[in-house]
Amino acid sequence: MQRTLQRTSAFVSLAVGLLLFMLTLRLAGMPAPATAEQLFNQKCAACHAEDGSGKTAIGKNLKLRDLRSKAVQKQSDQQLYDIIAKGKGSMPGYSSELSKADIEHLVGYIRELAKKQRK
Numbered sequence: 001m002q003r004t005l006q007r008t009s010a011f012v013s014l015a016v017g018l019l020l021f022m023l024t025l026r027l028a029g030m031p032a033p034a035t036a037e038q039l040f041n042q043k044c045a046a047c048h049a050e051d052g053s054g055k056t057a058i059g060k061n062l063k064l065r066d067l068r069s070k071a072v073q074k075q076s077d078q079q080l081y082d083i084i085a086k087g088k089g090s091m092p093g094y095s096s097e098l099s100k101a102d103i104e105h106l107v108g109y110i111r112e113l114a115k116k117q118r119k
């Protein structure tokens, strides 16, 4: 009886320890990557609006083109990438702040916004 109890408690503390260990790994080492949508809403929507329309106070001031418009969408992925990475006019560049992959995902997200609007 005593032995079984000891074994059970050893097993329980091992399991709890393992669980805590995995939890720490998750919290410390591997933050969930931000989705393109979250990135856009955090970093771009202040000017471009969450739907990409540019209808924000700042956007109107800067006379932003709707990111979903033909004029913007007809540019290649590379052109859009360069604008986001290097900036253009009053828009700051994001190459020091965002990874290459992040910027690529943002280009994809801008294409998605246009598709969403057409629906």
Ligand code: HEC
Pocket: 040, 043, 044, 045, 046, 047, 048, 058, 062, 064, 065, 067, 071, 072, 080, 083, 084, 088, 089, 090, 091, 092, 094, 106, 110
């Ligand atoms: C401070 C306001 C501001 C922020 C923040 C901002 N932009 Fe811009 N963005 C601009 C302005 C102004 C232009 C127009 C530049 C020009 O044509 O002179 C522009 C242009 C663009 C264009 C090209 C559109 C066109 O008219 O051809 C893209 C694509 C774009 N922004 C994406 C983004 C993305 C993605 C982010 C977030 C990582 C972002 N912008 C953040 C102000 C901003």
